[in-house]
Amino acid sequence: MEAIDFEKSGGYVPVIVQEYGSGDVLMLAYMNREAWEKTVETGKACYWSRSRNQLWMKGETSGHYQVVREILIDCDGDALLLKVEQRGGGACHTGYWSCFYRTIRHGKVEVVGQKVFDPREVYGK
Secondary structure: OOOOOOOOOOOOEEEEEEEOOOOOEEEEEEEOHHHHHHHHHHOEOEEEEOOOOEEEEOOOOOOOOEEEEEEEEOOOOOOEEEEEEEOOOOOOOOOEOOOOOEEEEOOEEEEOOOEOOOHHHHHOO
């Protein structure tokens, strides 16, 4: 899609993922053109894993997949906002609903989210 500038940041665009119903910010991920095309084709969120250097269909291991309900492109065409229905457990591989489950208060990190699944049971780790 020509409205998305994958080349500006070396072939990737950052993707903010928001839960469609609640508005909760679930995670930040990255897409390359291949992940974008897979997302559009399947209607499920697919990302590029920079740590594993491979395509990553969200939920293929955990069953906690994301159904895409709306896609917004920023004014420069170099960032996306996906509004998704989070299915299964949470979005975070650590067991939380959102990857943003911590805050900083009085100079200290504090957990403010609640775990919704046990990652050892889901990933066997």
